[in-house]
Amino acid sequence: MTQNSISTMSVARAIATKDLRIEWRSKVLVNQVLPFAGIVMVLFAFALDNDGILQRVAPGLVWLAVLFSSLIIVQRTFAIESADNALDAIKVAGVSSAGVFLGKSVALAVQLLLFECVLVMLSLVLYQVQLSWGGAVLLVTVSVLANVGIATMGALYGGLGAAAKGRETLLPLLLLPAVAPVLIAATRATESAFGVSGATLGEGWPWVALLAVFGALFGFGGTLAFGVLTEE
Amino acid sequence: MDHVSFIVGGYAITFVAVGAYVLRMFRQARKFNSAIAESDKPWR
Amino acid sequence: MNRFRLLPSPLDTPTGTRASRGLGIVVLLGLVMLTLLGLFFTDEDVVQGSTVRLMYIHVPTAWVAYLAFIVTAITSAMYMWGKQHSLTFDRIAGASAEVGVIFMGLCLVTGSLWGRITWGTYWQWDPRLTTTAFLFVTYVGYLAVRDLGGSHQQRAKRSAVVALLAVLEIPLVHFSVVLWRSLHQEASVLQPNGDVTMDGLMLFSLLFGVAVFTSLFAWMVLHRQRVLMLADAIDDGGLEAALQERRNEAN
Numbered sequence: 399m400t401q402n403s404i405s406t407m408s409v410a411r412a413i414a415t416k417d418l419r420i421e422w423r424s425k426v427l428v429n430q431v432l433p434f435a436g437i438v439m440v441l442f443a444f445a446l447d448n449d450g451i452l453q454r455v456a457p458g459l460v461w462l463a464v465l466f467s468s469l470i471i472v473q474r475t476f477a478i479e480s481a482d483n484a485l486d487a488i489k490v491a492g493v494s495s496a497g498v499f500l501g502k503s504v505a506l507a508v509q510l511l512l513f514e515c516v517l518v519m520l521s522l523v524l525y526q527v528q529l530s531w532g533g534a535v536l537l538v539t540v541s542v543l544a545n546v547g548i549a550t551m552g553a554l555y556g557g558l559g560a561a562a563k564g565r566e567t568l569l570p571l572l573l574l575p576a577v578a579p580v581l582i583a584a585t586r587a588t589e590s591a592f593g594v595s596g597a598t599l600g601e602g603w604p605w606v607a608l609l610a611v612f613g614a615l616f617g618f619g620g621t622l623a624f625g626v627l628t629e630e
Numbered sequence: 631m632d633h634v635s636f637i638v639g640g641y642a643i644t645f646v647a648v649g650a651y652v653l654r655m656f657r658q659a660r661k662f663n664s665a666i667a668e669s670d671k672p673w674r
Numbered sequence: 675m676n677r678f679r680l681l682p683s684p685l686d687t688p689t690g691t692r693a694s695r696g697l698g699i700v701v702l703l704g705l706v707m708l709t710l711l712g713l714f715f716t717d718e719d720v721v722q723g724s725t726v727r728l729m730y731i732h733v734p735t736a737w738v739a740y741l742a743f744i745v746t747a748i749t750s751a752m753y754m755w756g757k758q759h760s761l762t763f764d765r766i767a768g769a770s771a772e773v774g775v776i777f778m779g780l781c782l783v784t785g786s787l788w789g790r791i792t793w794g795t796y797w798q799w800d801p802r803l804t805t806t807a808f809l810f811v812t813y814v815g816y817l818a819v820r821d822l823g824g825s826h827q828q829r830a831k832r833s834a835v836v837a838l839l840a841v842l843e844i845p846l847v848h849f850s851v852v853l854w855r856s857l858h859q860e861a862s863v864l865q866p867n868g869d870v871t872m873d874g875l876m877l878f879s880l881l882f883g884v885a886v887f888t889s890l891f892a893w894m895v896l897h898r899q900r901v902l903m904l905a906d907a908i909d910d911g912g913l914e915a916a917l918q919e920r921r922n923e924a925n
Contacts, residue, residue, distance in 0.1 A: 554839075558819070558832065558836075562822040562823070562824070562832075563822075563823065565822055568815070568818055568819065568822075571811070571814065571815045571818060572815045572818075572819070572836070575808055575811050575812050575815065575843065575847070576839070576843050578808065578847055578850065579843075579846045579847055579849070579850035582850040582851070582853070582854050583850060586854070586857075608850075608853075612846065615842060615846065619839060619842050623835045623838075623839060626831055626832070626835045627832055627835050627836075629828070629831065631713075631718075631724045631727070632723065632724055633724060633725060633791045634724075636725075636728070636787045636788075636790065636791050637713070637724060637725070637727045637728055637787075638713070639787065640728045640731055640732070640783070640784045640787045640788075641709060641712070641713070641731055643780065643783055643784070644731050644735065644780050644784065645705070647776060647779070647780055648776070648780075648890070648894075651773075651776055651894070652894065652897075655687075655894075655897055655898055655901055656686070656687040656689075656897075658901050658904075658905070659687045659688050659689045659897070659900070659901045659904065660687065660688060660922075661922065661923060662901065662904035662905055662907075662908055663688040663904065663922065664918040664921075664922050666903075666904060666907045671900075672903075673689070673691050673694075673900060674691070
């Protein structure tokens with residue numbers, strides 16, 4: 399694998415801004431996937447049909463909606479590449495695969511952050527949860543760190559699905575087990591942020607530390623693995 | 631022995647599953663046998 | 675040509691050698707012995723009663739499931755970092771994963787049956803069961819990645835990376851689940867192995883079961899990776915081999 403003079407960081411920056419600019423112009427995620435996430439939140443209420451339970455499980459429901467949306471967001475982020483065989487062109491140009499991976503991950507993480515903001519606000523309304531300022535700070539930290547884990551694993555397995563002649567059906571099977579630890583930690587921390595089931599803010603921060611560890615491990619592992627998995 | 635059905639069932643499921651897999655594997659082996667000449671097979 | 679034909683078809687296979695047939699017979703006898711021990715010769719447990727008999731199958735399947743995972747991980751690493759990138763390691767990894775998935779499934783089923791008798795429920799969210807379920811799903815994913823197509827080396831590289839990622843992911847999942855369940859402060863009695871004081875024969879049967887199943891695992895992987903080699907050769911041989919194969923089927 400040749401590495402030309404363009405550094406990994408500039409590649410990452412270029413790809414991240416390209417992806418975000420495409421989304422800003424096309425607004426596909428905002429117009430189609432965000433409503434999907436909203437519907438999921440509403441369907442949870444239909445399925446669970448009990449206000450008391452809804453409030454208690456709201457943290458889990460928010461993160462489940464985030465995870466399900468992430469499947470679509472990841473597929474979208476690689477679909478825009480295969481439309482013009484852009485990924486092949488990038489590979490032929492000898493650009494660092496680590497840069498592609500980091501750029502894709504950053505774009506995914508930013509888009510996921512948007513989703514989490516909207517879904518949390520929705521849960522304030524739909525599930526009647528409360529959020530203090532301290533809880534909000536905790537929640538933002540949780541979201542940023544959880545997104546590192548989800549976005550890096552999403553970029554990794556999404557890249558594999560895209561490289562392997564578009565086998566997108568493989569993505570959920572590979573991604574969801576991988577991000578289960580993130581789901582567990584993020585949900586527990588969010589319970590503290592919302593103050594459900596008697597969880598205090600202090601109990602949430604250890605889970606944040608755990609999320610940071612997951613993010614670091616997944617980021618490191620993903621950077622190493624991405625090049626090999628997306629080879630043709 | 632109480633709960634006989636559960637216990638014997640557990641043993642039976644195990645042996646049937648393994649046996650079915652092994653039979654399928656042998657059938658595949660016979661089907662693919664022609665692919666390599668006898669002398670080239672590293673286990674012969 | 676090896677003329678050692680002890681068993682008639684369909685128990686005959688071109689992937690067999692004298693040694694593997696010997697191993698196979700030993701395994702078969704061992705399984706028979708284990709069944710006799712488990713169902714008849716051993717006593718019931720003081721606490722668990724007759725349900726302990728399932729342990730002689732359940733514990734070995736769990737052991738083999740984790741062993742298979744380790745074998746797949748190690749052979750994947752040996753493929754990736756070996757100088758020759760030998761496809762044999764890749765095929766052993768694949769064979770081990772296939773056999774591992776079967777034993778993981780059996781582990782979950784037998785554990786579920788045991789739980790039904792002991793606790794009245796088919797499932798408990800204790801860390802070990804949950805991690806085994808995750809291992810199962812992860813391996814199904816690994817096998818799906820092996821089927822993505824492309825050249826043998828591509829398959830080997832991709833699945834090796836996925837297997838090594840699993841080595842990273844499974845401990846993380848287990849750790850998270852342990853933390854998660856510790857919040858609920860479950861009684862430690864609810865372990866799949868329970869509180870069993872084993873007398874000599876029971877302990878022997880358990881260890882014997884582990885030994886027999888390990889041998890069974892080795893025998894299955896041995897044959898399976900030979901079949902995979904034949905299958906790879908069919909791919910390489912292309913049309914001519916396919917025609918030969920069709921002729922074989924017709925006979």
